[in-house]
Amino acid sequence: MKSKILMAFIILALYSCQNKDKKDEKSIIKTIAEDTLSKTAAGTADVSEAPQKDDKIVELIRKELQVLLKKDLPAMTREDRFFYYEAFDLNNDKKDEYFVGFSNPYFCGSGGCSGYILNNDGSLINKFTVTDFPIFVSTSSSDKFYDLIFETGGKFHLIKMKNGKYPSNPSVQEVLKGEIPKESTKVLDIQGKKLEKYSF
Structure with missing residues (x-):
């Protein structure tokens, strides 16, 4: 009889330990979930690895590329039809302009690559x-637009806005004297940054 009572206590103790473990596990999961939700709601969750993309901007660029490259599209392969973009407010009007670049043989040759700058x-x-x-x-500007620095043929060229346009061939523009200013902002760093690639 004593052995039966002892066995019942052992089973009861084991059962309560298992339940406690399950409760602790549920409690830990609940705490993590609540913490993540509160950080997300407060805007303090680390989402630095999440790709930032705005589908409206991508669609806007896609539509414009369909127009700009209408004559080219029949000659392009599927692999040629990808672009990268980066936004930057070039004229301080609180609206971004879009740099659009490519990295495939259709748009790039020995002299470099081609691309576009689009309005908002x-x-x-x-x-x-x-x-x-x-x-x-x-950080310098001309005609209310920031000056750009393009590298072509191993030299940096200063590109200035004039009459609402930047010159299209940077290789014939003024060669930059000295170093690139440290305050300058890199855009379309296709090789160095993890820019998302979009089809069009």
Whole structure:
């Protein structure tokens, strides 16, 4: 009889330990979930690894590329039809302009690559050719737009806005004297940054 009572106590003790473990496990999961939710709601959750993308901007760029490259599209392969973009407010009007670049043989050759700068509404500001990425946005400005620094042929060229356009061929523009200013911002750093690639 004593052995039966002892056995019942052992079973009861084991059962209560298992339940306690399950409760502790549920409690830990609940705490982690609540912590993550509160951080997300407060805006303090670490989402630095999450790719930032705005589908409206991507669609805007896609539509404009369909127009700009209408004659080219039949000759392009599926692999040619990808672009990268980066936003930057070039004229301090609180609206971003979009740098659009490519990294495939259709758009790139021995002299560099071509690309576009688009307005916030998707319309074309500029087409550019023979450039190596990244492009640098300087702190100086011309015609209310920041000056740009393009690398082409191993030299850096200063590109200034004139009459609402940047020159399309940076290789024939003024060679930058001295170093790129440290305050300059890199855009379209296709090789160095993990920029998302989009089809069009």
